Amino acid sequence: MRVAIVAIGDEILAGLTADTNTGIIAEKLRAVGAEAVSLHGAPDDEAAIALAFERALEDAEVAVSTGGLGPTADDLTTAAVARLTGVPLALHEPSLRAIEERFRDLGRPMSENNRKQAMLPEGSEEIANPTGTAPGFRCGVQRRGRQCWIVSLPGVPSEMLRMLDESVLPWLAERGDGVRFASRVFSTFGLTESALDESLAGLIPPGEGRLAFRAAFPRIQARVTVSGPTDSDLDARLDALEREARRRLADNLYAIGDMGMEEVVGSLLTERQLTLGVAESCTGGLIGHRLTEVAGSSSYLRLGVVAYANESKRALLGVQEATLAQHGAVSIQVAEQMAEGVRLLAGADLGIATTGIAGPGGGTEDKPVGTVCIGLAWSDGVWSRRYQLGARSRGWVKGMTAQLALDRLRRWLIREDDRHQT
Amino acid sequence: MRVAIVAIGDEILAGLTADTNTGIIAEKLRAVGAEAVSLHGAPDDEAAIALAFERALEDAEVAVSTGGLGPTADDLTTAAVARLTGVPLALHEPSLRAIEERFRDLGRPMSENNRKQAMLPEGSEEIANPTGTAPGFRCGVQRRGRQCWIVSLPGVPSEMLRMLDESVLPWLAERGDGVRFASRVFSTFGLTESALDESLAGLIPPGEGRLAFRAAFPRIQARVTVSGPTDSDLDARLDALEREARRRLADNLYAIGDMGMEEVVGSLLTERQLTLGVAESCTGGLIGHRLTEVAGSSSYLRLGVVAYANESKRALLGVQEATLAQHGAVSIQVAEQMAEGVRLLAGADLGIATTGIAGPGGGTEDKPVGTVCIGLAWSDGVWSRRYQLGARSRGWVKGMTAQLALDRLRRWLIREDDRHQT
Numbered sequence: 067m068r069v070a071i072v073a074i075g076d077e078i079l080a081g082l083t084a085d086t087n088t089g090i091i092a093e094k095l096r097a098v099g100a101e102a103v104s105l106h107g108a109p110d111d112e113a114a115i116a117l118a119f120e121r122a123l124e125d126a127e128v129a130v131s132t133g134g135l136g137p138t139a140d141d142l143t144t145a146a147v148a149r150l151t152g153v154p155l156a157l158h159e160p161s162l163r164a165i166e167e168r169f170r171d172l173g174r175p176m177s178e179n180n181r182k183q184a185m186l187p188e189g190s191e192e193i194a195n196p197t198g199t200a201p202g203f204r205c206g207v208q209r210r211g212r213q214c215w216i217v218s219l220p221g222v223p224s225e226m227l228r229m230l231d232e233s234v235l236p237w238l239a240e241r242g243d244g245v246r247f248a249s250r251v252f253s254t255f256g257l258t259e260s261a262l263d264e265s266l267a268g269l270i271p272p273g274e275g276r277l278a279f280r281a282a283f284p285r286i287q288a289r290v291t292v293s294g295p296t297d298s299d300l301d302a303r304l305d306a307l308e309r310e311a312r313r314r315l316a317d318n319l320y321a322i323g324d325m326g327m328e329e330v331v332g333s334l335l336t337e338r339q340l341t342l343g344v345a346e347s348c349t350g351g352l353i354g355h356r357l358t359e360v361a362g363s364s365s366y367l368r369l370g371v372v373a374y375a376n377e378s379k380r381a382l383l384g385v386q387e388a389t390l391a392q393h394g395a396v397s398i399q400v401a402e403q404m405a406e407g408v409r410l411l412a413g414a415d416l417g418i419a420t421t422g423i424a425g426p427g428g429g430t431e432d433k434p435v436g437t438v439c440i441g442l443a444w445s446d447g448v449w450s451r452r453y454q455l456g457a458r459s460r461g462w463v464k465g466m467t468a469q470l471a472l473d474r475l476r477r478w479l480i481r482e483d484d485r486h487q488t
Numbered sequence: 489m490r491v492a493i494v495a496i497g498d499e500i501l502a503g504l505t506a507d508t509n510t511g512i513i514a515e516k517l518r519a520v521g522a523e524a525v526s527l528h529g530a531p532d533d534e535a536a537i538a539l540a541f542e543r544a545l546e547d548a549e550v551a552v553s554t555g556g557l558g559p560t561a562d563d564l565t566t567a568a569v570a571r572l573t574g575v576p577l578a579l580h581e582p583s584l585r586a587i588e589e590r591f592r593d594l595g596r597p598m599s600e601n602n603r604k605q606a607m608l609p610e611g612s613e614e615i616a617n618p619t620g621t622a623p624g625f626r627c628g629v630q631r632r633g634r635q636c637w638i639v640s641l642p643g644v645p646s647e648m649l650r651m652l653d654e655s656v657l658p659w660l661a662e663r664g665d666g667v668r669f670a671s672r673v674f675s676t677f678g679l680t681e682s683a684l685d686e687s688l689a690g691l692i693p694p695g696e697g698r699l700a701f702r703a704a705f706p707r708i709q710a711r712v713t714v715s716g717p718t719d720s721d722l723d724a725r726l727d728a729l730e731r732e733a734r735r736r737l738a739d740n741l742y743a744i745g746d747m748g749m750e751e752v753v754g755s756l757l758t759e760r761q762l763t764l765g766v767a768e769s770c771t772g773g774l775i776g777h778r779l780t781e782v783a784g785s786s787s788y789l790r791l792g793v794v795a796y797a798n799e800s801k802r803a804l805l806g807v808q809e810a811t812l813a814q815h816g817a818v819s820i821q822v823a824e825q826m827a828e829g830v831r832l833l834a835g836a837d838l839g840i841a842t843t844g845i846a847g848p849g850g851g852t853e854d855k856p857v858g859t860v861c862i863g864l865a866w867s868d869g870v871w872s873r874r875y876q877l878g879a880r881s882r883g884w885v886k887g888m889t890a891q892l893a894l895d896r897l898r899r900w901l902i903r904e905d906d907r908h909q910t
Contacts, residue, residue: 071501071529079493079514079524080700084506088529092501102501104536105529107493107510114526121543125536260599263560278498278532279560281644289502344773344794350785351768351776354794358772361848361882369800372766372776372792374785378834382791412800426783456594458619459646460783 070122074133098239115146133221135200198225248300249291256318284469334479335366343412345404348422369412383407398450401441492544496555520661537568555643557622620647670722671713678740706891749894750778756901757788765834767826770844791834805829820872823863
């Protein structure tokens with residue numbers, strides 16, 4: 067079943083809040099075999115809202131709207147739908163009683179304009195709102211000889227979500243053609259978007275599903291979507307696709323689902339009961355910040371040191387004066403000594419370190435902005451590498467360096483081989 | 489001038505990411521006297537994209553699109569626009585050279601499908617993309633006897649934003665009706681949104697401008713917008729509004745413009761030639777990360793320590809065993825010792841420290857999740873405070889704690905008084 071989404075309200079076009087409702091609805095529709103095919107955003111203007119619904123019903127049999135059901139003069143969804151369907155607004159008694167009750171429960175007087183929220187297009191079915199005053203509604207409308215439907219929900223995400231789950235999705239599932247959709251996300255790091263595209267070329271035979279890509283810096287994700295008559299069949303097909311994707315992407319596939327590298331590293335450290343110390347120069351705390359976004363990280367993250375100044379690198383991490391003088395602070399030699407230094411200082415199993423030139427200043431001919439070195443130390447070895455990331459923004463260099471360091475930890479943790487490779 | 493926005497890509501309708509581009513574009517359009525009148529979201533499907541543009545041009549003279557300009561097979565914006573305007577795609581040589589150069593700079597081979605990004609609808613003007621491979625374009629099209637325009641930008645927010653600012657807005661401003669808009673943003677911290685609303689009530693006399701609020705966690709911003717025939721008149725009116733806003737908001741107004749607290753703190757430290765050490769427990773590196781987002785921060789940030797474990801607090805920062813035992817790690821006493829400890833370890837003028845329970849685990853009856861303590865130490869004094877932030881998400885507690893610590897530094901730096909207040 068095809069569904070078009072209508073997002074109503076000046077705020078959609080005002081830059082004040084990002085519209086999160088649309089994505090949530092689209093995602094939930096898949097589970098009941100429906101598909102969001104288009105989005106129509108309209109300001110608080112009756113004609114514009116009516117036009118958005120009209121277009122939505124050109125694209126799909128069901129138009130689901132959010133917003134414009136409040137009590138104020140600029141809430142115009144019911145009026146627009148009444149205009150579109152050619153019926154008057156009528157007082158819906160049960161809704162009025164529910165609104166009155168809600169105000170009684172809150173111990174607040176109901177203002178006269180809340181009465182407006184119980185005026186629904188004549189002949190429509192109310193969709194109860196258990197957590198707010200604005201009821202939603204569903205009404206049928208004929209378009210091009212087909213029975214179509216308008217489903218209107220409030221814009222407050224928590225109210226919308228509950229009404230979607232409790233009323234709209236069951237209704238849609240019942241009316242569906244029995245086709246189910248399911249999808250799986252592959253989170254990758256180490257391949258460009260085009261290389262990922264090439265690696266996964268032909269993964270899904272034509273007509274058997276869809277493959278989409280998304281660059282969510284610093285990771286790149288691929289999503290496969292398949293459809294069919296039963297959930298178990300879909301799961302089996304997704305499992306097969308996942309096996310093949312794993313084979314093709316190898317270690318560049320770091321997680322199934324929308325997961326950060328810090329979560330994967332955290333799980334691996336927990337699993338192997340290893341602890342970590344982090345020494346950051348150019349990343350300035352970002353690695354520690356990312357690792358500590360994960361609940362329970364205190365069990366493996368022993369210590370982080372942001373050693374921006376050379377003195378800190380020497381005094382605290384034991385980087386040698388001679389190494390700094392000979393190779394400079396941004397060198398694989400210093401990265402190695404920082405990694406080993408923080409490992410010892412933290413009393414941890416592993417030490418990871420970054421040093422580099424995030425820019426915009428500080429670059430030289432030998433070491434332009436974007437030159438970064440990463441070091442990793444463990445009980446009987448050390449690894450390091452120098453990268454030229456290019457002179458993009460300071461934030462980009464920091465973000466990419468932190469991701470490379472976390473990815474290095476991950477690869478070390480999953481592959482014995484890496485421990486002795488460069 | 490009326491502008492319709494076209495948001496392209498499966499992700500718009502997939503729930504993977506909230507579309508933030510639309511709001512940003514709509515907001516920026518106001519500044520050049522243009523207005524976003526509708527939004528059209530289409531998946532990665534050529535016919536659906538073409539239909540979205542067609543509808544956009546029914547609503548407005550200019551359709552601005554984001555997304556679908558990447559190198560992969562599911563990037564179909566240029567093909568859809570070529571179909572709509574009835575012209576073939578043609579290789580745009582300067583764009584191809586720019587893409588080749590970009591890959592050369594990165595030291596990576598260009599894959600064959602990146603060539604596709606230089607294929608633009610014949611006769612269109614390229615919009616240069618200084619920070620990515622996908623060029624944008626602008627092309628004219630006649631609709632209902634009017635000259636209309638399609639402007640296509642990539643979907644990556646940072647790339648889109650720069651191209652919007654540097655190419656699209658100046659072009660729109662030139663084509664406008666001569667009315668100029670200007671706005672100024674007041675970034676605040678310390679007041680709730682409703683308190684800010686009350687503080688600024690009546691700031692702008694009716695009909696003379698607009699006042700809008702935006703909660704951009706962890707700061708809250710107010711934006712005043714005025715319009716008129718000349719820029720110099722607008723500047724003078726904004727200056728007067730700013731003077732009055734400063735008077736009303738006092739120290740809660742921390743910056744004019746969309747600036748982070750870390751930039752303000754950095755400027756104050758530079759100005760006063762003071763250096764800083766940071767000891768983070770519950771913020772896990774976020775303060776260091778934020779401070780080092782600012783170019784030149786190496787001149788005042790001497791050292792950061794992420795002391796998650798009690799051992800690190802003791803061994804490295806000199807927090808006393810007895811204090812930990814008596815008051816617990818989350819206490820103003822420990823926060824003070826951490827601040828003084830990192831100040832001495834860093835050899836810095838100031839030390840700032842955080843310790844708290846970010847959750848979801850770790851809370852007790854006495855110290856529920858969201859209990860955080862902040863300490864600040866200087867050569868002859870120390871300050872600390874305990875906050876109950878509530879058990880929201882881990883990320884929220886970290887973010888708010890980092891902001892409170894940076895704000896404390898700011899207030900200390902601007903107000904002698906604060907040094908001896910609690």
